[in-house]
Amino acid sequence: MSTARTREHASKLRPRRRLSRGERHRQLLDVAWQLVREEGTDALTLPRLSDKADVTKPVVYDHFSTRDGLLIALYRDFDARQTAIFDAVLEANKLTLEATARAIATSYVECVLTQGREMPGVLAALAGSPEMEAVKREYQVAFIERCRRALAAFTPARGAALASFWALLGAADALSHAAVAGEITARQAQDELFETIMSIVSRSFEH
Known part of the structure; x- marks a missing residue:
């Protein structure tokens, strides 16, 4: 197995560090800004943010509840x-x-x-x-x-x-x-x- 593949395999096996609530909130806001910048405000929905941030939909809804809540947070x-x-x-x-x-x-x-x-x-x-x-x-x-x-x-x-x-x-x-x-x-x-x-x-x- 090549060095690059070995690293990739090890990365997949390594458990992700669990973010604190504050860190997760910051991550979601950063991804939301990126979405608005790249695709426009119309593309910013809670399910789309969930996909882009690679988190489950309940996590996103727990932080913002509604699309208006997300926009106000921004x-x-x-x-x-x-x-x-x-x-x-x-x-x-x-x-x-x-x-x-x-x-x-x-x-x-x-x-x-x-x-x-x-x-x-x-x-x-x-x-x-x-x-x-x-x-x-x-x-x-x-x-x-x-x-x-x-x-x-x-x-x-x-x-x-x-x-x-x-x-x-x-x-x-x-x-x-x-x-x-x-x-x-x-x-x-x-x-x-x-x-x-x-x-x-x-x-x-x-x-």
């Missing part, structure tokens, strides 16, 4: 990554207004670009889902609060207007997705978002 996963990048960049660039504004703009656009081609399909598939609307709103409010805290040292005691932060979120989404679509460059998106943030801080002193 959205939460995306937001968690975005939050981690945002917090890490802010921590490293929190000394000046310019550095903070640049950190917010850069981290938001970069995160959307990293996984942005898959997200529009995920969000479209969840359009009209009350649960998704609640989850999305939760994360929007959390993002605004993170921005408010990050910029608090550079605004008056009352802070910038809440409406300005909602406008910032809208601009961040629109610019990032334009960059994903190739309509503008990532740098143009980041620069425009940076200017939007600087304008918000400047206008906070006008009233």
Whole structure:
């Protein structure tokens, strides 16, 4: 028996390591992202994920219950990554207004670009889902609060207007997705978002 065949035979005989629930959840999310990337959101079903991940259907249903549950888990996963990048960049660039504004703009656009081609399909598939609307709103409010805290040292005691932060979120989404679509460059998106943030801080002193 050749060395390669010996290795293959030994691999088949070797028992697989049992994944913890957290490890299995991570594996299923990674495979789901791969499916969306390669075949589109329409191809993402729980039975298809079961086949692709090489696990039984009850395992997949135990983690996500429904297709909407899986799609919402992907959205939460995306937001968690975005939050981690945002917090890490802010921590490293929190000394000046310019550095903070640049950190917010850069981290938001970069995160959307990293996984942005898959997200529009995920969000479209969840359009009209009350649960998704609640989850999305939760994360929007959390993002605004993170921005408010990050910029608090550079605004008056009352802070910038809440409406300005909602406008910032809208601009961040629109610019990032334009960059994903190739309509503008990532740098143009980041620069425009940076200017939007600087304008918000400047206008906070006008009233």
